[in-house]
Amino acid sequence: MSKLYSLKVLEVKKETKDSTSVAFDVPFELYDTFKYKPGQYLTLQFNLKGQQVRRSYSLCSSPVIEEPLRIGVKRVKGGLMSNHINDNLKVGDIVEVLAPDGRFFADVKKENYKTYYLFAAGSGITPILSILKTVLLTEQHSYVHMIFGNRSQETIMFHEELKQLQEEYKDRFVLVQTLSRPKSNWSDLWKTPSKEFRKGRVDTACIEWFINEYPPYAQNVEYYVCGPGTMIDNTVKALENIDVPFDRIFIESFGGDEAKNTTEAFENxxxxxxxxxxxxxxxxxxxxxxxxxxxxxxxxxxxxxxxxxxxxxxxxxxxxxxxxxxxxxxxxxxxxxxxxxxxxxxxxxxxxxxxxx
The missing domain is CATH 3.10.20.30 (Beta-grasp domain)
Incomplete structure (x- = not known):
């Protein structure tokens, strides 16, 4: 069994109405143990409702910045741990944690000259944000084109952080945000259309438009996709339609969209x-x-x-x-x-x- 470590909660920050980011203090003697690659996850363990429960949450921090280990947790309907974290976790709490792990990550190197396409929807932004920050900070000759889908303006996780990155790296970072149900009011009728958001979902047509609108700068191109099942299927389909090799596509699924399972188990x-x-x-x-x-x-x-x-x-x-x-x-x-x-x-x-x- 993998070893558990006790980490203290440094900060609990409300990102949206239904999501929270949690930062942990890693003692100096555990620095090597908690080294991670951008895109990997952290596994937390709690005893809830009389049982030992573990859940994995992607790291939204970057390993190349002197910042605390941080995860993003979105509330899930009926979610035992996600709701516990959003409702009860506080600064100073001690949490049992496994060392970082995961097969979804970017191999970021200073000498790289690449174009990265990042596709995220909802809480799928968490590992994508880690990759984004690490690439922008480390690979000075690489470019990042990112599309981020949400339901409305109010549900966008890390909105301010993304705006700051846009401003700081405007020559190398393109961000398009698309909203399926954007909030509006009567006063909006008198305003010019917003350039900050695009209406719609991250579907096949959206992906094809995005890549045509923002073609790659470097011939060495990688595609990172994270979100619910349907969003991933749409993105992969769109990439296949333009003959992107599958070994250039890296996927992390955050579940969702599964059909109800009716398979009966053998009893006892x-x-x-x-x-x-x-x-x-x-x-x-x-x-x-x-x-x-x-x-x-x-x-x-x-x-x-x-x-x-x-x-x-x-x-x-x-x-x-x-x-x-x-x-x-x-x-x-x-x-x-x-x-x-x-x-x-x-x-x-x-x-x-x-x-x-």
Whole structure:
């Protein structure tokens, strides 16, 4: 099991009505442990409603600035931890945290000469903001073209920080904000149209317009996408339409837009799990995932987000079949090879055998 560290909360800042950023104090002796790449996440652990809960939140701070480790947390309807953080967390609180991790990050180097296209929607801005700041500060010859989608002006996270970056790096940073339901009033009828916002969603037409409007400066181009499922699908489709190689597209999904899952689990399946050199044999009560069955048994399987995003809980299914309720981390090839996210896996057969490699 990954090691937990106790960090003190330095600042809790309300970013919008439904989102908060949280800064942590990292002691000097943990500086090396908490080094991270722009785009990676931090995993927090709380005991809430009688159970141990972990969730992963992307870092919106930059590793090249002398600033505290900071995450952005948007309230989610029914979200156990996101609501706890927004409602209850305060300066001075001690939070159990895993070291930074994640496969979504930019390899930023001083000598790079690139064009970065950054696509974000909603709270998907958090890792994108980290990448944005790091590129602008480190790569003096690179350019950044960014589109950021929100519902309305009131829901834009880090709005003032983005405006400051626009002003400071106006020769190398283009930002277009698009709003699906912009706020307006009668006085707006007498004003000229705003150049600050574009109306609409981050959909295929929007992406195609954006790239045509702001073509790349450097031939070395990378595309970073973070947001809910539909936004990602639209963005990738638009990029494929203009023949962008898939290995140039980097994706971090923040869930959302999933269809309601109706797959029924096998009731009281028998689980055999190989974990940390131990062979564990327990039943999986209907309604529980493989991961939760092991945790409730007092075992310590690796896990982080419990949202099917990070792949920390990866295991290989050697016997039986499972169904993943959500999978935002594994490729089709990995699934075909028998790999599964234990935090999302429910049994479809009476006998299940897995190995944590």
């Amino acid at each position: 399946a028998n689980l055999t799990a190989h974990l940390n050199g131990e062979k564990i044999e327990i039943p999986i009560i209907k309604g529980k995932t493989i991961l939760r069955a092991l945790i409730d048994e007092g075992k310590e399987p690796p896990y982080s987000c419990e949202g099917g995003v990070c792949s920390t809980c990866l295991c290989k299914v050697n016997k039986g079949k499972v169904h993943m309720k959500n999978n935002l981390a594994l490729t089709d090839k990995e699934v075909e090879e028998g790999y599964a996210l234990s935090c999302q896996s429910i049994p479809l057969t009476e006998e299940i055998e897995i190995v944590y490699e």
